[in-house]
Amino acid sequence: MEKKGGFMGWLDKRLAVDSLWKVMMSEYYLPKNINFLWSFGVLTMLVFVILVISGIFVLMYYKPDSHMAFDSVNKTIMMDVAYGWVFRHTHAVAASIMFLVLFVHMGRGIYYGSYKAPREVVWVTGFILFVLMAATAFTGYLLPWGQMSYWAAQTITTLFSKIPFIGPDLVIWIRGNYIVEDATLTRFFALHVTLLPALILVFTAVHLYAVRIVGSNNEDGIPMTKEEKKEKGIPFWPVFMSKEYFVMSVFLLFFFFLVFFNYNFAMDPINFQPADYLQTPPHIYPEWYFLAFYEVLRGFFFSEALGLIAFVLSMFIPLFLPWLDTSPYPYVSGKHRPMFKVIWWIFVADFVALTILGKLPPTGLFAWIGFVTSIIYFIFFIALPIIAAIEKKKVATGGGR
Amino acid sequence: MAEEKVSRRDFLLYAMGGWAAVGLGGVLYAMYKTWEPLPEVKAAGVVKFDLSKVKPGQMKVVQWRGKPVFVLRLTPEMKKCSNRVIKGEYVVVLGICTHLGCIPNWEPDRQIFKCPCHGGEYDACGVNTFGPPPRPLDIPPFKIEGNTIVLGEAGPEYEKMMKG
Numbered sequence: 258m259e260k261k262g263g264f265m266g267w268l269d270k271r272l273a274v275d276s277l278w279k280v281m282m283s284e285y286y287l288p289k290n291i292n293f294l295w296s297f298g299v300l301t302m303l304v305f306v307i308l309v310i311s312g313i314f315v316l317m318y319y320k321p322d323s324h325m326a327f328d329s330v331n332k333t334i335m336m337d338v339a340y341g342w343v344f345r346h347t348h349a350v351a352a353s354i355m356f357l358v359l360f361v362h363m364g365r366g367i368y369y370g371s372y373k374a375p376r377e378v379v380w381v382t383g384f385i386l387f388v389l390m391a392a393t394a395f396t397g398y399l400l401p402w403g404q405m406s407y408w409a410a411q412t413i414t415t416l417f418s419k420i421p422f423i424g425p426d427l428v429i430w431i432r433g434n435y436i437v438e439d440a441t442l443t444r445f446f447a448l449h450v451t452l453l454p455a456l457i458l459v460f461t462a463v464h465l466y467a468v469r470i471v472g473s474n475n476e477d478g479i480p481m482t483k484e485e486k487k488e489k490g491i492p493f494w495p496v497f498m499s500k501e502y503f504v505m506s507v508f509l510l511f512f513f514f515l516v517f518f519n520y521n522f523a524m525d526p527i528n529f530q531p532a533d534y535l536q537t538p539p540h541i542y543p544e545w546y547f548l549a550f551y552e553v554l555r556g557f558f559f560s561e562a563l564g565l566i567a568f569v570l571s572m573f574i575p576l577f578l579p580w581l582d583t584s585p586y587p588y589v590s591g592k593h594r595p596m597f598k599v600i601w602w603i604f605v606a607d608f609v610a611l612t613i614l615g616k617l618p619p620t621g622l623f624a625w626i627g628f629v630t631s632i633i634y635f636i637f638f639i640a641l642p643i644i645a646a647i648e649k650k651k652v653a654t655g656g657g658r
Numbered sequence: 659m660a661e662e663k664v665s666r667r668d669f670l671l672y673a674m675g676g677w678a679a680v681g682l683g684g685v686l687y688a689m690y691k692t693w694e695p696l697p698e699v700k701a702a703g704v705v706k707f708d709l710s711k712v713k714p715g716q717m718k719v720v721q722w723r724g725k726p727v728f729v730l731r732l733t734p735e736m737k738k739c740s741n742r743v744i745k746g747e748y749v750v751v752l753g754i755c756t757h758l759g760c761i762p763n764w765e766p767d768r769q770i771f772k773c774p775c776h777g778g779e780y781d782a783c784g785v786n787t788f789g790p791p792p793r794p795l796d797i798p799p800f801k802i803e804g805n806t807i808v809l810g811e812a813g814p815e816y817e818k819m820m821k822g
Binding site: 429430431432433434435436438440444534535536537539 | 690693694695696699703723724725726758759760761775
């Protein structure tokens with residue numbers, strides 16, 4: 258190790274910053290056979306930073322009280338605070354875009370088999386981050402206290418009442434009232450600004466640490482040691498990040514285009530009416546990123562219980578991917594798995610179809626299409642172990658490449 | 659000697675661990691209790707209403723747990739439905755459409771509850787007669803104390819009605 262003087266040398270002696278920098282940045286090597294989809298992980302961090310910063314600024318004027326919340330958002334922040342609207346629109350758009358980036362990041366992980374051994378911990382921590390993000394988005398959505406906020410919270414908390422035996426009491430406990438009320442708003446606020454972001458930070462740290470232990474996957478799913486990557490690959494800092502800066506720049510152009518010119522998709526018009534517990538809007542739907550799961554809930558239109566079970570399953574089944582699909586190299590990456598490719602693209606198309614159907618009224622033909630698309634969603638997860646078994650047999654008989 | 663030392667350590671460990679578990683349990687219980695509805699909310703969860711204030715043929719709305727409760731006093735010529743009537747002449751139902759949760763309106767001339775959202779209709783007893791509602795209007799838990807109805811507490815009359 259070279260000797261360094263000055264402040265950094267002083268700090269290094271006390272905090273070993275040099276070693277930390279090497280492990281996390283300059284001696285963390287990535288293979289060269291990756292594509293631009295590998296840049297979405299850092300993008301989620303970028304969006305998270307944007308959310309925290311814009312969040313801090315809207316927090317300075319927001320009032321978590323059922324009598325004041327609506328006006329503090331729609332009058333104080335939007336009209337009175339200089340540039341308050343920028344921070345609100347940024348926060349709302351970033352929340353939405355976070356899920357777009359997350360879906361791409363997770364989709365890349367699934368397609369290239371990045372969840373497989375030895376990267377199970379990376380996948381599981383990443384999945385927990387997704388659930389935490391969903392919880393943060395859900396609690397945050399109640400805070401403007403508009404009609405959509407209110408009825409989304411009312412509907413989703415009502416789902417807990419369907420749990421056998423404890424359900425009816427549990428839902429009152431969660432709300433702190435018989436309906437969604439002031440107590441609900443304030444506790445959702447507390448979770449949204451303290452516990453959930455803190456947990457996200459902790460799991461992000463574990464997620465990043467885990468990926469540095471096991472290393473990045475690559476397009477072809479080739480297992481590589483750190484030495485091989487060092488020889489053939491590129492270091493995270495400065496080479497990978499220099500490319501990442503370009504992606505970030507393009508992303509930020511797109512992001513701020515949305516913030517300034519097309520923020521409406523993140524601001525439902527119904528939510529500009531104050532919450533009214535005696536008036537349900539005729540058509541309630543979640544934000545676009547929950548529509549697919551919501552459609553699974555509605556898809557089993559003939560049985561409420563079945564729909565609920567399917568809904569919970571649809572959200573948590575991806576957690577088990579590392580154990581549903583265990584086929585070894587050369588069948589790690591979807592790029593080299595013909596059978597996987599077929600069900601993967603059906604799955605992607607199905608997810609898009611579910612998202613579209615989630616916003617349509619669940620009547621007549623749509624109800625049946627919703628049912629079929631819900632079933633197809635699960636077929637992907639059922640087919641994976643079967644495909645993996647066939648591929649394992651091929652490997653055992655000397656097949657593959 | 660060595661064995662004795664280990665067991666002493668084990669004892670301390672268990673004692674400390676056990677004591678810590680009690681502390682943790684206490685903390686979790688306190689946390690759990692903080693999320694329960696406040697006393698004022700619980701108190702508002704039980705509403706008393708004097709039934710004699712409603713004239714025959716009249717419909718009054720009582721707020722209970724953030725929901726409207728319809729109290730309708732039937733006139734002798736209105737359709738009787740003994741299994742849903744309290745004290746022989748009162749219909750007490752939750753004013754939430756069983757289809758998608760809108761609030762139906764009482765139409766005195768037609769003697770029906772009509773939901774403005776999707777056109778569902780219920781008769782004077784709250785039984786669905788037309789449109790998408792899947793079941794009659796729900797009956798809130800109640801208790802009878804003379805002429806007063808207590809909403810939010812299940813009395814013998816309510817349990818009998820639920821069984822029937």
